[in-house]
Amino acid sequence: MSKLVIVGTVAFDAIETPFGKTDKILGGAATFIGLAASHFNVDSSIVSVVGGDFPQEYLDLLSDKKIDISGIEIVKEGKTFFWSGLYHNDMNSRDTLATELNVLADFNPVVPVNYRDAKVVMLGNLHPLVQMSVIEQMAEKPDLIVLDTMNFWMDNALDDLLKVIKKIDVITINDEEARQLTGEYSLVVAARKIHEMGPKYVVIKKGDLLFHNDDVFYAPALPLEEVFDPTGAGDTFAGGFAGYLAGTNDFSFENMKNAVIYGSTLASFCVEKFGTERMMNMTDEEVFDRLKQFKSLTQFEIELS
Amino acid sequence: MSKLVIVGTVAFDAIETPFGKTDKILGGAATFIGLAASHFNVDSSIVSVVGGDFPQEYLDLLSDKKIDISGIEIVKEGKTFFWSGLYHNDMNSRDTLATELNVLADFNPVVPVNYRDAKVVMLGNLHPLVQMSVIEQMAEKPDLIVLDTMNFWMDNALDDLLKVIKKIDVITINDEEARQLTGEYSLVVAARKIHEMGPKYVVIKKGDLLFHNDDVFYAPALPLEEVFDPTGAGDTFAGGFAGYLAGTNDFSFENMKNAVIYGSTLASFCVEKFGTERMMNMTDEEVFDRLKQFKSLTQFEIELS
Numbered sequence: 054m055s056k057l058v059i060v061g062t063v064a065f066d067a068i069e070t071p072f073g074k075t076d077k078i079l080g081g082a083a084t085f086i087g088l089a090a091s092h093f094n095v096d097s098s099i100v101s102v103v104g105g106d107f108p109q110e111y112l113d114l115l116s117d118k119k120i121d122i123s124g125i126e127i128v129k130e131g132k133t134f135f136w137s138g139l140y141h142n143d144m145n146s147r148d149t150l151a152t153e154l155n156v157l158a159d160f161n162p163v164v165p166v167n168y169r170d171a172k173v174v175m176l177g178n179l180h181p182l183v184q185m186s187v188i189e190q191m192a193e194k195p196d197l198i199v200l201d202t203m204n205f206w207m208d209n210a211l212d213d214l215l216k217v218i219k220k221i222d223v224i225t226i227n228d229e230e231a232r233q234l235t236g237e238y239s240l241v242v243a244a245r246k247i248h249e250m251g252p253k254y255v256v257i258k259k260g261d262l263l264f265h266n267d268d269v270f271y272a273p274a275l276p277l278e279e280v281f282d283p284t285g286a287g288d289t290f291a292g293g294f295a296g297y298l299a300g301t302n303d304f305s306f307e308n309m310k311n312a313v314i315y316g317s318t319l320a321s322f323c324v325e326k327f328g329t330e331r332m333m334n335m336t337d338e339e340v341f342d343r344l345k346q347f348k349s350l351t352q353f354e355i356e357l358s
Numbered sequence: 359m360s361k362l363v364i365v366g367t368v369a370f371d372a373i374e375t376p377f378g379k380t381d382k383i384l385g386g387a388a389t390f391i392g393l394a395a396s397h398f399n400v401d402s403s404i405v406s407v408v409g410g411d412f413p414q415e416y417l418d419l420l421s422d423k424k425i426d427i428s429g430i431e432i433v434k435e436g437k438t439f440f441w442s443g444l445y446h447n448d449m450n451s452r453d454t455l456a457t458e459l460n461v462l463a464d465f466n467p468v469v470p471v472n473y474r475d476a477k478v479v480m481l482g483n484l485h486p487l488v489q490m491s492v493i494e495q496m497a498e499k500p501d502l503i504v505l506d507t508m509n510f511w512m513d514n515a516l517d518d519l520l521k522v523i524k525k526i527d528v529i530t531i532n533d534e535e536a537r538q539l540t541g542e543y544s545l546v547v548a549a550r551k552i553h554e555m556g557p558k559y560v561v562i563k564k565g566d567l568l569f570h571n572d573d574v575f576y577a578p579a580l581p582l583e584e585v586f587d588p589t590g591a592g593d594t595f596a597g598g599f600a601g602y603l604a605g606t607n608d609f610s611f612e613n614m615k616n617a618v619i620y621g622s623t624l625a626s627f628c629v630e631k632f633g634t635e636r637m638m639n640m641t642d643e644e645v646f647d648r649l650k651q652f653k654s655l656t657q658f659e660i661e662l663s
Contacts, residue, residue: 352656
């Protein structure tokens with residue numbers, strides 16, 4: 054089975070949306086990535102850190118999904134990373150109410166020895182130095198390194214970020230971040246500039262646009278009746294994308310299109326309930342049905358011969 | 359050949375974008391609709407009004423595209439409708455600098471007698487009473503009536519608009535207008551409410567979403583390097599949509615998907631130059647090539663069996 058190394062936060066989230074609010078629940082980029090990737094035939098390992106306050110029950114939830122958790126360091130005397138946010142009525146914008154780094158402040162990722170030969174590495178949104186450290190620990194160059202990042206690192210650690218970007222194959226960022234990173238408004242031009250920074254593939258999360266040289270592929274967001282909680286959608290996309298590619302072991306552009314579709318499909322489940330709840334209880338049949346919806350949403354029959 | 363009746367403005371536009379500005383040039387909803395529809399095997403007639411200041415040369419341009427102009431009334435002593443707008447840097451928002459109704463203020467549309475048996479009617483953005491008058495002049499119920507409208511009529515003539523909406527088959531509006539018309543934020547729910555108002559098909563122009571009962575189809579905007587001038591894009595979409603359906607004489611949901619693709623494709627040309635310039639000089643081969651781009655942008659190969 055293909056191995057997938059995932060680095061990212063495993064955290065507590067407290068979320069408020071127009072539909073309700075939660076206490077501290079399980080969250081974090083690596084959590085969502087891992088849950089999404091667990092849908093595929095891959096042997097995933099999460100590299101992360103939590104505090105002594107992190108419930109064994111949450112770790113068991115991940116283990117139950119066949120995710121290796123030996124790379125999740127537990128700092129007994131420390132507290133787990135905590136994020137709290139409030140989503141506005143449009144569900145597109147949010148205020149961060151609290152960010153407590155806690156054990157994340159001194160996080161030194163350690164990739165488990167038996168995963169250092171993984172062919173696929175998924176670098177979740179974290180300090181670029183942490184992402185770089187994971188790359189450097191790999192025994193040989195992976196077939197595919199996917200990086201997710203955000204504007205915060207462009208503002209605060211741009212040099213480090215650019216060094217990591219040079220080493221990766223696929224970057225996933227949203228449209229505003231692509232514009233910030235390149236100073237270009239046109240996403241086509243922005244993608245080209247990002248290609249020049251290193252990544253052969255650029256995924257811009259607006260719907261989801263996949264760029265590779267002059268080729269573009271687009272997967273829209275499924276038009277859902279209600280988005281209940283957007284938290285983790287981007288991570289779930291990334292996890293589905295990397296998980297599908299690791300599981301199929303085919304890194305061609307054509308197969309990346311399928312990976313984008315799987316990523317979008319899984320993300321559409323993620324937003325239906327608070328936190329990880331929906332991802333914990335998603336059946337293969339439900340995924341299959343939604344892939345069919347995706348197909349009827351986007352596929353057409355014009356003959357071009 | 360199938361007949362298509364088009365009602366809408368034939369006008370002067372003066373446009374300013376970050377890329378330049380124009381003097382008064384040929385514009386108007388019916389102009390763009392007609393040019394787009396002329397790409398298909400249809401016999402189109404434009405119902406509109408212009409003033410004595412309208413150049414014969416512009417009318418000849420439409421005739422050259424095999425568009426019937428016998429329904430364009432010329433009010434010798436009047437002036438042609440004039441619109442002027444300034445697009446902001448994002449090319450999505452604009453300021454209207456001038457709107458001079460002129461001859462449009464007293465416009466009584468007259469559908470040419472030999473087009474009153476047309477099977478397809480395209481009601482371009484105009485006062486709903488004008489749109490209604492065109493419907494009432496048709497000899498028998500057309501197979502398909504498509505209506506384009508905008509927030510201005512929701513603000514100023516809602517009752518009249520709702521009466522027209524009850525009589526049509528397809529409505530094309532943008533996402534904000536769909537929300538305004540229904541008071542629903544979710545576009546899925548908004549589309550359902552619009553179904554209940556009359557139209558069996560709802561096209562929401564955000565990318566382009568086509569709703570019919572529980573079916574949804576989505577065509578993204580092609581990611582272009584630069585949008586040069588968005589004026590007329592929505593009308594061009596509508597003209598391509600209605601023209602394709604009239605030309606194929608197939609009003610099924612499956613064929614409407616193709617109509618959406620053609621509409622989006624033609625609109626992607628429209629925005630490449632000022633006004634109608636690009637639409638006047640678009641070859642079949644260029645359209646074919648762009649349809650291929652559309653296909654590679656959106657089609658994928660996941661087998662669902």
